[in-house]
Amino acid sequence: MFGCCLLQQKNLRVLRTTNMLALLTESLYISNPDEAAILNKVAFIEDIAQGHVNGSVKCFSLKKKKVDENQYHTVIKGDTVPKLAKEYGSKPKAGTSLMMTMSLRVTRSCM
Structure with missing residues (x-):
């Protein structure tokens, strides 16, 4: 259905109980010390957030609305x-x- 997305079937509660379109992402793991250090950088977090926005827009074919x-x-x-x-x-x-x-x-x- 969504060619841009990697679809996985796992027995996760969030996947079993969600009855709507959803996008579940994992960026880095705080249990990994190297990745946890990167997550302390504001610029990196902003890049990750923008990546999530861009990916969501592409995956769900979203169009920008005019804002009043x-x-x-x-x-x-x-x-x-x-x-x-x-x-x-x-x-x-x-x-x-x-x-x-x-x-x-x-x-x-x-x-």
Whole structure:
């Protein structure tokens, strides 16, 4: 079905119980000291992440969508769930919390 992907049949729970298209990858092993050292390098992690994006796009024949910036809110340090709920005319669910240490874009439909 996906010519670009190496398909393997294993008796793994994640494969048996997932009922959707999925891509399972293994980049390196932290149990290998040489590979664990490489995983400490931010540039390498970014390259791996970009490789996963490129592979997913190819494997699933994904097409880039036009993004309406008005559909997103950038969550920044200091934002709280009650503050965002008030801004968007919503009420937070009991027990919902938010602690931001970096910026995050979320769809407005999630709020």
